[in-house]
Amino acid sequence: MATTETRLDIDLGDHALWTDGPPYELFARLRAEQPVHWSPNERYPGEGGFWSLTRAADVHAATRDFKTFSSERRGIFLVDDFGLPLDMQRLQMISMDPPRHDRMKQLVGKAFTPKRIALHEEAVRTIVREVLDRFVDRDGCDLAVEVARPIPARVIGSLLGTPEEDDARLVHWTNVATAFEDPEVRSGWDDTQTEFLQIVAYIEEVREARAQDPGTDLLSALITAEVDGEHLEPFEIATFFILLLAAGNDSTRATYLATMRALIEHPEQRQALIDDPSLIPAAVEEGLRCFPAFGFMGRATTEETEIGGVTIPAGDRVLLWYIASNRDPEVFDDPEAFDIHRAGLDKHQAFGAGGRHFCLGASLARMELRIWIEETLARFPDMALDGKGERMRSLFLNQWKSMPVTLR
Ligand code: HEM
Numbered sequence: 001m002a003t004t005e006t007r008l009d010i011d012l013g014d015h016a017l018w019t020d021g022p023p024y025e026l027f028a029r030l031r032a033e034q035p036v037h038w039s040p041n042e043r044y045p046g047e048g049g050f051w052s053l054t055r056a057a058d059v060h061a062a063t064r065d066f067k068t069f070s071s072e073r074r075g076i077f078l079v080d081d082f083g084l085p086l087d088m089q090r091l092q093m094i095s096m097d098p099p100r101h102d103r104m105k106q107l108v109g110k111a112f113t114p115k116r117i118a119l120h121e122e123a124v125r126t127i128v129r130e131v132l133d134r135f136v137d138r139d140g141c142d143l144a145v146e147v148a149r150p151i152p153a154r155v156i157g158s159l160l161g162t163p164e165e166d167d168a169r170l171v172h173w174t175n176v177a178t179a180f181e182d183p184e185v186r187s188g189w190d191d192t193q194t195e196f197l198q199i200v201a202y203i204e205e206v207r208e209a210r211a212q213d214p215g216t217d218l219l220s221a222l223i224t225a226e227v228d229g230e231h232l233e234p235f236e237i238a239t240f241f242i243l244l245l246a247a248g249n250d251s252t253r254a255t256y257l258a259t260m261r262a263l264i265e266h267p268e269q270r271q272a273l274i275d276d277p278s279l280i281p282a283a284v285e286e287g288l289r290c291f292p293a294f295g296f297m298g299r300a301t302t303e304e305t306e307i308g309g310v311t312i313p314a315g316d317r318v319l320l321w322y323i324a325s326n327r328d329p330e331v332f333d334d335p336e337a338f339d340i341h342r343a344g345l346d347k348h349q350a351f352g353a354g355g356r357h358f359c360l361g362a363s364l365a366r367m368e369l370r371i372w373i374e375e376t377l378a379r380f381p382d383m384a385l386d387g388k389g390e391r392m393r394s395l396f397l398n399q400w401k402s403m404p405v406t407l408r
Contacts, residue, residue, distance in 0.1 A: 008034050012052055012319075013041040013078060013395065015181075021391050022295060022398060024336065027324040030054045036310040047079045050298070050317040054324035056331045056349060058307055062299060062320055063353040069299035071357060072097040074317055076298045077396060082180045083192025091239040094247075094357060101356060107225050107232075108240065109360065111159075111218055117363040120159065124368055127154045128375045135407055136379070140386055143260065144403040147376075148253040155368055156248035160241065161217025162206060173199045174246040182393040182401075196242075203238040218244075244361075251293035252365050254399040255350075256372055259287030261403065262338040263377075264385055269340050274377050283340040284369045289348035290338050292322040295398045297352065322349050323398060380407045 008030060010017070017023045030037050031054040040049040053059050062069045074080050075089045089095045093104040110116070131151050135141055153167040162170065176195045179185040207223060214220040222237050232240075263270040263283070273279050296319040303314045312318065326348050327335040333342070351359035359365070376383070386406045392399040 008037060010039070011042055011049075012037070012039040013043050013050070015043065015393060015395075018393070018395060019391075022323045024323070024327065027054055027321065028327070028336075031324055031328060036307050036312070041078060044079045047081075048317065050078055050319050051312055052296075052319050052321055052324075053307065054321050054328075055308075056325040056328040056347075056353070059320045059322070059325040059349055060353040062307070062318065063355040063357070066097055066356050068302055068305050069318060070097050070302050071095050071101070071297075071299060073302060073315070074298065074300035078296075078298060078317070078319065082177075084177065084196060088196075088239070091236055092243045093240065093360075094243055098356060103228065104240075105356070105360070108222070111221060112360050112363060114363040117367055120155075120364070121367060121371070123158060124155055125371050125375070127151060127158065128368075128372050132375055132379050138407060140404065140406040142402055143383075143405045144253075144257055144389070144400050148257050148403075149249075151256075151372060152249045152252040152368065155252075155364075156245060159217065159248075159364075160219050160244065161210070161215055162219075166202075170199070170202075170245055171249055174242065174249055177242065178246045178250055179392055179394055179397055179399075181395065181397075184393070184401075199242060200235070200238045203241050204234060207234060207237055247359075248361055248364070250397055250399065251361070252368050252372075254293035254397065255284075255287050255291060255365070255369055257400045257403055258291030258398070259283065259369070259373065260376065260383070261385070261389075261400070262287065262290065263373075264383060264405075266338060269338070270377065270381075272340065273373070274381050277374055277377075279340060280370050280373050280377075281366070282345060283373065284366060285345040285348065286338060286340045286342065287369070288350035289326045289332070289345060291398060292326055292348075292350035293398055294350075295323045295395050296321045297357070320353070322353075325349050325353070382408055 035055045035058060037052045038049055039052060041047055053062055072090055072095055075086055075095045080086055093101055096104060128151055131147060149171055153171045154164060157167050173195050175185050177192060180192060206219060210220045210223050214224060222232060222240065273283055299318050301312050301314050301316050301318060305312050329335050331347050332344065351362045384406045386404040389400050389404060390402040392401045
């Protein structure tokens with residue numbers, strides 16, 4: 001319930017505002033005029049509305065204050081129940097608060113340090129090359145479907161130790177879970193339960209096989225790992241596995257597509273990268289800044305609190321909008337422009353704004369995106385858009401569903 005007069009009388013949950021992607025102009029107005037804003041979320045009756053934070057400083061402060069802004073109380077989406085009840089969501093670390101969250105992160109964090117991730121660099125390059133090689137004789141393709149799906153799926157599959165022939169169905173299962181706002185991807189709430197149980201059954205099979213014969217993959221590590229002297233329950237392993245699949249697939253796919261699109265639209269910047277590939281890490285950061293893969297992460301207040309003179313009651317949902325905070329003119333000059341040469345790129349919040357839940361896969365994502373863009377530019381320096389493409393219908397996933405391109 002809003003406790004201040006709503007000046008910008010809009011519902012950010014209204015999909016009509018999002019048909020051409022995130023409404024950046026509207027977010028600029030909110031940031032300037034009403035940085036703590038209430039939306040009734042009428043699309044989901046019974047779920048209640050949500051507050052929006054759009055300034056980088058507010059997103060940062062709320063992220064650091066996990067005692068007031070809980071990930072566990074109402075999960076991270078714009079609804080409590082997207083087919084998966086809160087009790088089940090809370091088995092995933094992204095929807096846990098400390099101390100439970102800290103224990104999980106400590107357990108799995110070791111596998112994701114920059115040093116450990118660097119060991120996978122050659123394997124990632126081989127995966128990227130193998131997929132891009134499929135297109136050497138082709139004039140065009142759907143970059144979103146034919147390239148941006150298989151690559152991250154194989155990267156995360158190879159880390160987890162699942163076979164390549166299972167990639168497509170694992171991606172399908174995770175899409176049904178995270179792209180729940182798009183009716184083309186998911187027809188109804190019940191789908192999620194069915195798909196979720198299928199994926200749990202799948203993981204259970206793999207888990208049993210690994211328990212008999214452990215390997216060096218991440219899944220084996222999770223099975224044998226101990227937290228406070230206890231092993232993870234099978235269900236905890238399954239839900240973490242699903243989180244890794246979803247976080248690892250949706251995110252790098254979205255960032256790659258949006259960054260490639262921006263490079264096609266700014267040929268002089270693309271040429272600069274072709275001439276000097278050492279600039280590619282900066283292009284990756286600018287892609288992350290301009291087009292954060294996740295539009296927001298949600299929190300819920302544990303007690304009444306005040307931000308910028310606005311009182312937020314206890315138990316309300318608060319969305320931390322990275323797609324707005326990453327374009328905050330207090331942090332970035334000319335924030336709406338895509339510019340691989342800009343200063344201060346380390347200040348973006350695409351992986352979260354610091355704090356306990358900061359993205360576990362940031363090093364992996366950075367390495368994967370760098371290699372992926374390097375290899376794409378080396379093979380297809382003249383790639384061009386071949387039609388408008390199609391957006392995922394979602395506030396949470398900032399993603400292209402289809403992106404037809406010509407390759408030469
Ligand atoms: C471009 C790529 C990526 C982006 C933009 C991204 C973004 C994010 C964001 C915004 C969060 C939540 C931060 C918060 O609530 O404070 C997060 C958490 C997380 N990400 Fe990523 N991510 C990416 C890639 C990956 C990859 C490749 C993996 C793993 C394979 C991964 C695994 C996770 C996990 C496990 C969490 C939960 C961490 C926690 O709760 O402590 N992410 N990510």
